Amino acid sequence: MKSDQSMDHPLQFAEGGVPAGQRYQPGLVNVEMQQIHKSHLQKKFQCLTEGITKQGDARLLHEIYTALYITEGGRGEVNDEHEVRQIERASWREAARGRPIKCSDIFKPLSGQYKPIRRVLTKGVAGIGKTVSVQKFILDWAEGKENQDVHFILPLPFRELNLMKDEKLSLVELIQHFFPEITDPRIFSGSEHVIFIFDGLDECRLPLDFHSNPRCCDVTEPVSVDVLLTNLIKGNLLPSALFWITTRPAAANQIPPVCVDQVTEIRGFSNPQKEEYFRKRISDENLASRTITHLKSSRSLYIMCHIPVFSWITATVVERTSDESGSVEMPRTLTQMYTHFLIIQTSMKNEKYTERKERDEETIFKLGKLAFQQLEEGNLIFYEEDLRECGIDVTEASVYSGVCTQIFREEAGLLQGKSKNGHLDLFLRFLLGLSLKSNQNLLRHLLSQTRSQSQSSEQTAQCVKQMIRDQNNSDRKINLFYCLNELNHHAVVEDIDRSSGTLYVDMLLPEKWETKRFEFKIPKEQLDEFDLQKYIKTPEEDLTELLSLDDVLQKLVPVVTYSTSAE
Structure with missing residues (x-):
């Protein structure tokens, strides 16, 4: 049969089809068949299953x-x-x-x-x-x-x-x-x-x-x-x-x-749609309002919430932790958010699959190995043999369905040139975020092998700041600013040129994907004593988010006062 509207020959169908010899009548819809089809689709698509759900929880x-x-x-x-x-x-x-x-x-x-x-x-x-x-x-x-x-x-x-x-x-x-x-x-x-x-x-x-x-x-x-x-x-x-x-x-x-x-x-959720989603997703109105207020104060999280999957992760973390403690501190960085999510998914897995013998720690390390190897190769979808190469039993991995979704592999050549679009950038943020003792403490009951790093987060932050000073690539520089945020350091970097008596201050603009450099001409005696932390960071701000442009400039008023010129 040709898919040609001028054709008027009858179709020969296999068993279960329309009887041979029945002539085609143009424009006449089989209403009964259509309604059965609609009913099947309605049953299949009427519920939304998010992550691991107990039977009947969709x-x-x-x-x-x-x-x-x-x-x-x-x-x-x-x-x-x-x-x-x-x-x-x-x-x-x-x-x-x-x-x-x-x-x-x-x-x-x-x-x-x-x-x-x-x-x-x-x-x-x-x-x-x-x-x-x-x-x-x-x-x-x-x-x-x-x-x-x-x-x-x-x-x-x-x-x-x-x-x-x-x-x-x-x-x-x-x-x-x-x-x-x-x-x-x-x-x-x-x-x-x-x-x-x-x-x-x-x-x-x-x-x-x-x-x-x-x-x-x-x-x-x-x-x-x-x-x-x-x-x-x-x-x-x-x-x-x-x-x-x-x-x-x-x-x-x-x-x-x-x-x-x-x-x-x-393009995902607009800002009003983010708020609408959380009010629908979180049944407790007070908790939903608290969540929205918190996210608005946490720039990197608020940005990510335009992605519905991340909004769901956030709502899951907020509801689960709220059930356990009425006064829990909400995550402020991506690392904290995903760490809480991993703990929740693992806990829910243990509730549902108590007969599993392999320890969470072993499975998590194997999944980490799988994720990193595939990330290095530029693969975003895994195939069954990829899991086996990392010693992962497919059945075991399937119970981590909130962490592992469907398993497929990209064909060679399908997505070329991904080693160039920053596929390791978020990994670097998480890696640095996991170096914080506070985040390691969260994971301690899952990963007993976590150990304190000899290098402090302050030393790590200073290394990142030096990389920002030396970096010419704008995308990498921007990601490094976010790495500072994961380390609970304000994304503001100073550079001093003593020969010209110039103070340079770099920061990430909150409303754009770009950095801004401010230049201040300062008398030499003031330049020798300059300490950016004195103007930018105070003890109570240790866990705050990226500063806005107005915040930075306001705190730099004492510097501007001593400056002979500023740009």
């Missing part, structure tokens, strides 16, 4: 879902810039820089667009909410709330398609494999309004060879899944079908620009 999506900020996203090219920089900058982008798009309107032309939108590519960094947006889109359709002109929505995540990489089957067989309730041939005629959703392009292990794959126009012809996908997206199969593909930015070039009609970008 939350209804509508109770917790917070709309994400989605905008136009360029031309679909690879974004190979520093990924941490993408995360930081996304948090302060102004709405005016891109026209917002409702998730339900993803296929509707924007103002000024006149061509039909058939293929949409949606980009977004890890954890930004791509999969949850897909879930909400499907659920709204299945419940009859949005896009009711669509006859069928067919979600086919790449992580599931990967499992069929070596099989040959027709489009009819592929669809009926995932959706056995779809037996009516009219869905394959081209007259039905069908949307395919391919979630997680960055997890794809198929070649997706749009240039060399053979042409396929027959929905009953058995071919590889790769050939099916490329011909579907190119329009050779079911040319009237719509497609929504989600991906991390670095994998966007797997789809040729000619095969993309519109690119959108999910």
Whole structure:
């Protein structure tokens, strides 16, 4: 059967399909089959499972879902810039820089667009909410709330398609494999309004060879899944079908620009949406308000909360620690937040899987080895054999589902040039953060081998400051400033040129991903006695966050008073 609307021959279906000889009637939807399909999708997508949950603890999506900020996203090219920089900058982008798009309107032309939108590519960094947006889109359709002109929505995540990489089957067989309730041939005629959703392009292990794959126009012809996908997206199969593909930015070039009609970008939570999320997610109103106030005072955490996954981690930590103690100090750095999260997930694992014999310490060290080795190689998704190489039993790792998610491996060449977008930067922050005695104390009941470092955090901070002074690369300099924050030191660095009588003060601007240098001309006798800590840091500020520009300048007023000039 050709996916040609002019075809009027009957289909021959296998057992369970429409009886042979039944003629196709254009435009006539099998309502009963559609309702069964909607019911299956509603049951599958109505709940949102976050991390490790006890049976029955999954939350209804509508109770917790917070709309994400989605905008136009360029031309679909690879974004190979520093990924941490993408995360930081996304948090302060102004709405005016891109026209917002409702998730339900993803296929509707924007103002000024006149061509039909058939293929949409949606980009977004890890954890930004791509999969949850897909879930909400499907659920709204299945419940009859949005896009009711669509006859069928067919979600086919790449992580599931990967499992069929070596099989040959027709489009009819592929669809009926995932959706056995779809037996009516009219869905394959081209007259039905069908949307395919391919979630997680960055997890794809198929070649997706749009240039060399053979042409396929027959929905009953058995071919590889790769050939099916490329011909579907190119329009050779079911040319009237719509497609929504989600991906991390670095994998966007797997789809040729000619095969993309519109690119959108999910930017996560705006500041008001962060607050909305925590008020929905944390049932105790007082605790939710305290959490929001705390995050607003902690710049690095507040920035990261535009990523929904990090917001969930934060809410999990806050609720769990609050249950144990009414007056617990909330984490102020990324290291503290993730340390608390690891402790919580391990505790929940022990509650659920008490029969496991391997100690947490052994498993955590093995997982750490796995993470670091794969990070060095630039892999963000692991395969089963990677775990075995690190001595990890796959069954054992699966119980750490709040720490380990689905296990897959990136194919060679899929994400090129990641050793350049700062994939070790966050690791460096955590490494320095873990050198603090306070953070080591948190982990002591999990890792008995933690030992005090001979080098104090003050000495480490001074080494980092010297690296900042010597560093020319702006991205590395910025990350080093955040490393100071993990060490509970203010990200303000002084440099003195005694020959010219100049004091240089470098700091990270709170509203931009860049540093600023201030120059002060100071009399020599004052320069000889200058101590930045006297102006910037006080004992009660040891655990505070990055200082704002106004804070720094205010504290430097005594220096400016003695200065002959300042820039």
